[in-house]
Amino acid sequence: MTPFTNRSKPVDRRPMSLMEKIYVPAVVEGLAITFGHIFRRKPTIQFPEKQRVFGTAFRGLHVLNRDEEGRENCTACGLCAVACPAEAITMEAAERQPGEENLYREEKYAARYEINMLRCIFCGLCEEACPKDAIYLTETFTPSDYTRKQFIYTKEDLLIPHPVKEPEAYEKALGNKPKRIKQKDS
Amino acid sequence: MADEIKKDTAAKVKVTIDGITTEVAPGTSIIEAARQIGGAVAPPAMCYYKSLEGSGGRCRTCLVEVTQGSAANPRPIPKLVASCRTSVEEGMVVKNITSERVLDARDGVVEFLLINHPLDCPICDQAGECDLQDLSYSHGNEGTRYKFVRRTFILEDIGPYIKLHMTRCILCYRCIHVADQITEKRIHGVMDRGDRAFISTYISRAIDNDFSGNMIDVCPVGALTDRTFRFKNRVWFTKPVYVHRDCENPKCCGKATAWMRGDEIFRVTTRDNEWGEVQIIDGEPAWICNTCRFEKKQVSDWVIEGPATVRKISVVNVNKYRNTIKPKETLMDVMGGLKPNLLMNIRSVSEVNDPDIKLSELNRPAIARDFDIANDIDNKIPENPGNAEKYNSELLKSSTKEN
Numbered sequence: 001m002t003p004f005t006n007r008s009k010p011v012d013r014r015p016m017s018l019m020e021k022i023y024v025p026a027v028v029e030g031l032a033i034t035f036g037h038i039f040r041r042k043p044t045i046q047f048p049e050k051q052r053v054f055g056t057a058f059r060g061l062h063v064l065n066r067d068e069e070g071r072e073n074c075t076a077c078g079l080c081a082v083a084c085p086a087e088a089i090t091m092e093a094a095e096r097q098p099g100e101e102n103l104y105r106e107e108k109y110a111a112r113y114e115i116n117m118l119r120c121i122f123c124g125l126c127e128e129a130c131p132k133d134a135i136y137l138t139e140t141f142t143p144s145d146y147t148r149k150q151f152i153y154t155k156e157d158l159l160i161p162h163p164v165k166e167p168e169a170y171e172k173a174l175g176n177k178p179k180r181i182k183q184k185d186s
Numbered sequence: 187m188a189d190e191i192k193k194d195t196a197a198k199v200k201v202t203i204d205g206i207t208t209e210v211a212p213g214t215s216i217i218e219a220a221r222q223i224g225g226a227v228a229p230p231a232m233c234y235y236k237s238l239e240g241s242g243g244r245c246r247t248c249l250v251e252v253t254q255g256s257a258a259n260p261r262p263i264p265k266l267v268a269s270c271r272t273s274v275e276e277g278m279v280v281k282n283i284t285s286e287r288v289l290d291a292r293d294g295v296v297e298f299l300l301i302n303h304p305l306d307c308p309i310c311d312q313a314g315e316c317d318l319q320d321l322s323y324s325h326g327n328e329g330t331r332y333k334f335v336r337r338t339f340i341l342e343d344i345g346p347y348i349k350l351h352m353t354r355c356i357l358c359y360r361c362i363h364v365a366d367q368i369t370e371k372r373i374h375g376v377m378d379r380g381d382r383a384f385i386s387t388y389i390s391r392a393i394d395n396d397f398s399g400n401m402i403d404v405c406p407v408g409a410l411t412d413r414t415f416r417f418k419n420r421v422w423f424t425k426p427v428y429v430h431r432d433c434e435n436p437k438c439c440g441k442a443t444a445w446m447r448g449d450e451i452f453r454v455t456t457r458d459n460e461w462g463e464v465q466i467i468d469g470e471p472a473w474i475c476n477t478c479r480f481e482k483k484q485v486s487d488w489v490i491e492g493p494a495t496v497r498k499i500s501v502v503n504v505n506k507y508r509n510t511i512k513p514k515e516t517l518m519d520v521m522g523g524l525k526p527n528l529l530m531n532i533r534s535v536s537e538v539n540d541p542d543i544k545l546s547e548l549n550r551p552a553i554a555r556d557f558d559i560a561n562d563i564d565n566k567i568p569e570n571p572g573n574a575e576k577y578n579s580e581l582l583k584s585s586t587k588e589n
Contacts (some may be wrong), residue, residue, distance in 0.1 A: 077308030078420040082504060090538040093417040094559075095551035107341070108309040108417045111557040112538045118530075131308045148530040154537065 059124045060141035062115055063173055064158045065134050067105055070165065073134035076110035080126035080135055088119035089126060106132075110155060117143060117151040139175040199276040200257075203227050203250075204284045216269035216280055217248050221461060228461070229282050230292075230321055232299070232406045233358035234270035237464055237471035241363050242270035245356065246295045247321065251288050254279035266291055289325075296325040302336050303407070304353050312408030314421040314501045317462060318356065339384065344374060345392035346549070347399060347413050347480045352384050355409035361385070361401035368473055369395035385409070396435065399479040403456050403464065414480050415453040416551040421445065422501045424452050426494035431478065431487055438475035441467055443494045448539070450546035451483045460497055483546050 019025055045052060065073045076093035094111035096104045103109075126135050145151065161169035198209040203220050204227045210219045218236070220228040229250055234242030242248075248270050252263040257277025266288060269280070282288055300322055307313040339352035357376065362385075365372035373395070374387040387393060393401075402410045424445040433440035445453040456474055457465040464471045482488065496502045517526050533541075545552050 075309045076417070077313075078423060079308065082420075082422060090536065092538050092545070092552070092557065093419075094553050094557060095417050097553055100554070106306075106309050111552065111554065111559060114536055114538050116532070116536075149535040152532070152535045 054139050058139055058141075059122045059127075059137040060139050061117075061137070061143060062120075062126070062153070062158055063136050063138045063140075063160045064110075064113065064155065065136055065174075066160055066163060066170075068163060069102070070162045071101075071103060071105040072109055072159065073105055073132045074110045074113065075106045075108045075132055075134070076113070077131065079129040079131060083125040083129035085123060085125065086119040086121050088116040088121075090114050090116075113155040113158065115153045115158065117153055118148060136174075138173065140173075199274055199278075201274040201278045201280065203280045204282050210274060212276075213273050215242075216250055216252075216267070216272050216274055216278075217242075219274050220250075220269065220280070220282060224460075226283055229269050230317070230324075231270055231461075232317055232321065232356060233360060235360050235363070235404055235463055236461075237466070238360060238363040238404065239367060241358075241360055243268050245299065245358055247292060247299075249288060249291050249295070251281040251285040252278060253281055293325050293327070296322055297327065297331070299356050300326060300330065301332050302353070303356065304336070304338075306354075309417075310351075310354065310408035311411045311416060311421075312354075312405070315462075316408060317406035320499065337381075342386070342390070343392075343413065344387050344410075345394045345398070347476065348393060348402060349411045349413050349416060350385065351409050351411065352386075354407045355385055356407055357383055357385070358406055360404040360406065361410055364401045364404050365393075365395070365398065368400055369397045371395055394476075396476050397437070397473055399476045400456065400464075400473045403458075406462075412453060412480070413551060414483070414549045415445075418545045418548075418552060419445075419447055419452050422504050423447060424502075425506060426496060426502060428457060428491040428494050429454075429488035430491060431482065431489060433475060433478055435475040435477065437473075438478055439467055439470065439472045440474070440478060441472050442474045442478055442488075444488060444490070446485075447546075449485055450544060451485060451488070452546045454479045454482065457494065458497075460495075462497065480549065 067073055076091050078091065081087075081089040081091060090112075091110045091114070092112040093108050096107045096109055122137065124137050127137050143151070160173045163170040197212070199212050200207060200209055201216070201219050202208075203216070203223060206223050206227060208219060208223050210222060217229055217231060217234060229248040231242070231248045232245035234245075234248060246268060248268055249266040250269045251266055252272070254260045255263055255278065256275035258275075260277070269282075299318060303318065307316070307319060310316070313319060337353070342350040342352065344350045359376070362372065362375060365374060373391050374385060374393055376383050377386050377388060378384060399412070402412050405411075424447050426443045426445050428441070429444045430441045441457060442454050443457050444451045445455065454474070457467070457472055459465045464473060466472070493506075493508065496506075518524070543556065545556070548556065
């Protein structure tokens, strides 16, 4: 039979030599390769304890941002929902009333905001569409749960901690991404 | 001018616009002649509204160049003319989009219109069907050169149904014409002059004339918006359908567009034609009364005719498909007749669009307590304003409480 490619090798059917018959040298050769790998740099890391540095374009879980006074940025304009190719985002808007100015930045806000993480493909188009800097894809990337319904993230799940009341949690949730974007812009 | 229409001349006049020659009745304005040709030849208009007498001539968006005044006098008109206020002449040659001067002037006009206009499209209910938004996308700059303080106004509820955002107003006077020509009595108008001009009811009177809701539709920007629809949905998520009902009001044609989502009617407006103006049905502009517009939000109130025609450029077309063929569900065949196992019903988990909470039936904007969001603010909005008198007394009460 003619070979299909020039890379095929005929099987060597010659009788084995003495060295090959006693096997030990071949075993030693194999072990040398195995032990040689011990001293090489490991491609893996000990994940929860150690974490890799993310690339600038990394897109993880979403966060709904607040401004420096802790007011919600989102105005429920619906641009993220209309940009979402997976149709994962839904929302309902409400009007800000007198007295709620410390809660919401503009006269309209998202009373309900949900992202169906089962549908989300983490493309980041919501972030691109947002005119109010309200939604960010952060560097958090390990959501896991036992039931499906836990993956319908509500506004409470998505909203970033209050920057004045809980500054540490806010910084942690914010990650490096918005800072990097700001640096790039300025 | 429109007043100088000679009725006895039945002969049509020839006019060439952007190289396209058409025949129109004498006395037709250039913009109407251009609209008869259609497409991009028609100049955009912010203040001109065909069905409103005396509208036009204010915004200067429809400026065109007349390169030949008429066949008898072929000299060009040196300045650009407002096409809504200039009538055609025999043998007139007009340049609209083929003229560099016109496009340049239009860019300038748009820049002027946007000087005091806030960039709040994300919260504006008009976004998606806003003439100024379309115009600034096609003619505007990305940024602004204006460095001074923009004028701002406090939001005002003019009546139980209409919200006035004076900051967004471009002073096109269309709503004034509506109040004069369609409603019984005009109680709002333009106060002050020049750059201080503003629209008001002077002082805080409620507009509750019947047919006053049509002001919302003629408003080219989001200065006048429907309070019963306010913030409840974005226009591109709702689906416009033509509906009609037998309205008791003899002046109301009862033919409208209902903006639906699911089985809810979120908003009722007049039917628009391809220029964003009210359709002419049976020779009359199809204005609708306030009852039809604001109070009939049940599907059972209306007879649905079918999907509305939407302007091709409109964002309302997004995610709306017609004459689609749904692919056959093959799962049942493959699984030997077994139904697929539904792992999760999103309705049982999601809180958004709760079928028990019908936002469309509220005749005011939704607020926190409608979503059971706990906060300790005593909401001052009266639960059910109903009529303007009651509404105003409620407002008065709340304002005296503050003082």
